[in-house]
Amino acid sequence: MTMIQALRSAMDVMLERDPNVVVYGQDVGYFGGVFRCTEGLQAKHGRSRVFDAPISEGGIVGTAVGMAAYGLRPVVEVQFADYFYPASDQIVSEAARLRYRSAGDFTAPLTIRMPCGGGIYGGQTHSQSPEALFTHVCGLRTVMPSNPYDAKGLLIASIENDDPVIFLEPKRLYNGPFDGHHDRPVVPWSQHALGEVPEGHYTVPLDTAAVFRPGRQVTVLTYGTMVFVSEAAAQEAGIDAEIIDLRSLWPLDLPAIVASVKKTGRCVVVHEATRTSGFGAELAALVQEHCFYHLEAPIERVTGWDTPYPHALEWNYFPGPARVAAALRRAMET
Amino acid sequence: MPPTPQPLHLHVPEPTGRPGQATDFSYLHLSPAGAVRRPELDATPASTADLAFTLVRVLDDVGTAVGPWAPPHDAALLRRGLRAMMKTRAFDAKMLLAQRQKKISFYMQCLGEEAIATAHALALSPGDMCFPTYRQQGLLLARDDVPMAELMCQLMSNARDPMLGRQLPVMYSYKRAGFFSISGNLATQFIQAVGWAMASAIKGDSKIASAWIGDGATAESDFHTALTFAHVYRAPVILNVVNNQWAISTFQAIAGGESTTFAARGVGSGIAALRVDGNDFLAVLSASRWAAERARRNLGPTLIEWLTYRAGAHSTSDDPSRYRPADDAQHFPLGDPIARLRQHLTRQGDWSDDEHGQVQQALDAEVAAALKEAERHGGALVDGHVPPIETMFEGVYKDMPAHLREQLRQARQEI
Numbered sequence: 011m012t013m014i015q016a017l018r019s020a021m022d023v024m025l026e027r028d029p030n031v032v033v034y035g036q037d038v039g040y041f042g043g044v045f046r047c048t049e050g051l052q053a054k055h056g057r058s059r060v061f062d063a064p065i066s067e068g069g070i071v072g073t074a075v076g077m078a079a080y081g082l083r084p085v086v087e088v089q090f091a092d093y094f095y096p097a098s099d100q101i102v103s104e105a106a107r108l109r110y111r112s113a114g115d116f117t118a119p120l121t122i123r124m125p126c127g128g129g130i131y132g133g134q135t136h137s138q139s140p141e142a143l144f145t146h147v148c149g150l151r152t153v154m155p156s157n158p159y160d161a162k163g164l165l166i167a168s169i170e171n172d173d174p175v176i177f178l179e180p181k182r183l184y185n186g187p188f189d190g191h192h193d194r195p196v197v198p199w200s201q202h203a204l205g206e207v208p209e210g211h212y213t214v215p216l217d218t219a220a221v222f223r224p225g226r227q228v229t230v231l232t233y234g235t236m237v238f239v240s241e242a243a244a245q246e247a248g249i250d251a252e253i254i255d256l257r258s259l260w261p262l263d264l265p266a267i268v269a270s271v272k273k274t275g276r277c278v279v280v281h282e283a284t285r286t287s288g289f290g291a292e293l294a295a296l297v298q299e300h301c302f303y304h305l306e307a308p309i310e311r312v313t314g315w316d317t318p319y320p321h322a323l324e325w326n327y328f329p330g331p332a333r334v335a336a337a338l339r340r341a342m343e344t
Numbered sequence: 345m346p347p348t349p350q351p352l353h354l355h356v357p358e359p360t361g362r363p364g365q366a367t368d369f370s371y372l373h374l375s376p377a378g379a380v381r382r383p384e385l386d387a388t389p390a391s392t393a394d395l396a397f398t399l400v401r402v403l404d405d406v407g408t409a410v411g412p413w414a415p416p417h418d419a420a421l422l423r424r425g426l427r428a429m430m431k432t433r434a435f436d437a438k439m440l441l442a443q444r445q446k447k448i449s450f451y452m453q454c455l456g457e458e459a460i461a462t463a464h465a466l467a468l469s470p471g472d473m474c475f476p477t478y479r480q481q482g483l484l485l486a487r488d489d490v491p492m493a494e495l496m497c498q499l500m501s502n503a504r505d506p507m508l509g510r511q512l513p514v515m516y517s518y519k520r521a522g523f524f525s526i527s528g529n530l531a532t533q534f535i536q537a538v539g540w541a542m543a544s545a546i547k548g549d550s551k552i553a554s555a556w557i558g559d560g561a562t563a564e565s566d567f568h569t570a571l572t573f574a575h576v577y578r579a580p581v582i583l584n585v586v587n588n589q590w591a592i593s594t595f596q597a598i599a600g601g602e603s604t605t606f607a608a609r610g611v612g613s614g615i616a617a618l619r620v621d622g623n624d625f626l627a628v629l630s631a632s633r634w635a636a637e638r639a640r641r642n643l644g645p646t647l648i649e650w651l652t653y654r655a656g657a658h659s660t661s662d663d664p665s666r667y668r669p670a671d672d673a674q675h676f677p678l679g680d681p682i683a684r685l686r687q688h689l690t691r692q693g694d695w696s697d698d699e700h701g702q703v704q705q706a707l708d709a710e711v712a713a714a715l716k717e718a719e720r721h722g723g724a725l726v727d728g729h730v731p732p733i734e735t736m737f738e739g740v741y742k743d744m745p746a747h748l749r750e751q752l753r754q755a756r757q758e759i
């Protein structure tokens with residue numbers, strides 16, 4: 011399956027299994043989503059389970075909070091992560107806090123899916139990676155898969171989870187893995203082992219990272235598209251890097267991170283999002299705090315620049331394998 | 345030659361009455377009691393346009409119930425309603441005092457607005473869900489199954505506080521009484537109510553939702569979003585706008601009320617709308633029943649603008665004498681909701697001055713006893729009671745994640 015098919019399959023499975031699951035968002039119903047992630051779901055499950063919504067992110071998330079308070083398990087879509095901002099108040103002030111402020115009287119078991127990330131000439135408002143705006147919010151879970159198998163298992167786990175989950179989908183990975191070599195043809199998921207996805211129900215547990223590539227020389231902490239970019243970079247630099255795909259950004263799998271960095275003694279953090287106060291800052295702080303005496307080099311961060319995401323300069327902005335490889339070499343030099 | 349352009353100027357609405365002046369209430373555009381028609385339950389939203397600019401009223405100046413909105417006579421229910429309003433006012437008065445005595449840190453009264461929430465509560469059915477603001481305590485106090493002492497424990501953040509000391513006073517949550525958790529962020533609950541109503545429809549349930557917002561907060565985007573979603577999905581929801589003329593110091597004209605009504609927004613969004621005398625218990629009861637019945641019969645949402653006046657200060661942190669006439673409430677043409685229902689019931693022979701005095705006394709005693717009972721459980725301000733430290737970390741997520749377990753450990757060590 012492609013990642014699109016895997017995500018669709020996760021929603022299909024959950025619509026089938028749990029009568030309280032509903033799926034809606036802009037163009038999600040009849041048309042099946044601008045990325046085809048919900049294609050066929052309305053025809054199969056009916057209009058009261060899968061439907062189109064007005065262009066109002068605040069309204070989509072706000073109604074979802076109300077539905078969740080009723081007892082449903084809404085899975086809503088924000089068409090692009092770049093457009094979640096109108097729903098910020100409902101996400102931060104409401105969904106994230108409902109359980110806490112009502113002492114469990116009401117809860118918000120909802121999942122908000124958002125295609126994110128760049129590398130598609132999406133310009134300023136079709137490329138952003140706003141994960142740090144969610145990881146900073148107490149009460150939210152933030153999840154990002156990097157491949158079809160994880161995408162389905164993590165999405166099912168997110169829908170089943172009783173906490174509100176921000177589910178970020180790197181759209182650059184929808185049809186195939188991408189290592190940053192934009193000049194090479196895209197390899198489809200059908201030719202990748204992680205494109206192998208079971209039909210039925212399974213989960214990939216939240217709060218657990220995956221060792222994407224075992225290695226001994228340096229730990230790379232990353233997620234989403236940058237997993238493949240980091241893999242290519244390690245290979246091209248000839249460095250035996252251990253690449254950790256965090257999968258769950260927050261809460262995260264601290265033991266996996268600590269075990270790896272203690273083993274390698276070096277750490278490079280890689281993400282597409284802008285650098286300052288980005289999620290990488292939290293990762294670097296955690297590594298510093300928990301692995302200080304094992305570190306043999308300063309922690310490196312390879313990230314998007316602190317600028318809005320440009321159009322023409324896409325590949326100067328996107329942290330490609332050359333930049334990651336340079337950071338791996340720097341980490342090895344000291 | 346083109347004409348010389350006139351300089352433009354910015355229009356900034358002002359209330360007619362500022363401190364030391366008298367408010368000109370003619371902007372309210374009142375209708376006489378009984379004058380406004382009562383449409384069929386299945387009236388189309390567009391056909392309610394006239395109702396958005398007139399005012400549904402039942403009680404006339406001498407306390408007679410007149411016109412098509414007069415509910416069938418039910419002395420027992422009205423007596424219950426009067427008692428609920430008096431209870432709400434007695435509760436507020438006592439809690440204001442408790443705040444002055446530094447037993448609680450903060451309070452918000454609903455003086456003058458008691459009819460709206462209490463009568464509305466009597467029009468709903470068990471299982472319906474209200475999404476209130478901080479000024480609908482009447483929804484809870486109209487019920488007999490919500491002990492006043494429990495509310496006071498929330499206000500005191502004490503050992504029996506159902507919110508575990510996490511919330512500012514008045515931010516109650518009572519799922520079992522159909523009262524959604526109050527949020528500090530204005531308007532957010534308005535769209536959530538629509539979602540709750542959609543959920544009820546999705547499940548083929550028979551419950552309806554009731555959404556609440558003030559005149560000031562209608563300017564928030566969630567208000568408009570709620571109208572759109574309620575209309576699009578024909579959600580079984582009552583959209584209540586409590587127009588008490590003020591948002592803290594801001595006159596309702598600054599919220600967009602000048603030369604129009606908040607009810608008109610409903611019609612503009614394709615939602616049946618009513619503009620109702622919020623100080624007329626019978627009108628509130630009747631209009632609420634109409635809207636509830638519409639929702640229950642899948643006829644869609646109703647927006648109701650309740651015209652009332654915020655007779656008290658915005659909160660215990662507010663001093664209204666700095667921005668409006670001190671005696672404004674006495675001149676508000678719709679009067680006081682308790683006095684008006686009392687007049688009606690007395691006229692009907694269903695109430696007497698004696699009884700009024702007795703009920704008042706009994707309620708005052710009940711409130712005092714409830715406060716005593718609540719005080720037995722201490723409070724953050726009275727005896728420094730704070731909940732156990734783990735309650736700060738619990739409930740952020742369903743299960744406490746590792747980083748919060750670690751922070752709890754640190755907090756225990758460092759504090």
Ligand SMILES: Cc1ncc(C[n+]2csc(CCOP(=O)(O)OP(=O)(O)O)c2C)c(N)n1
Binds near residue numbers: 557658
């Ligand atoms: C989003 C947001 N902005 C500002 C405030 C501060 N605030 C609290 S109450 C209030 C006035 C609300 O007025 P209105 O909606 O008319 O309701 P009323 O207090 O009159 O019942 C304001 C501005 C807030 N709580 N939330």
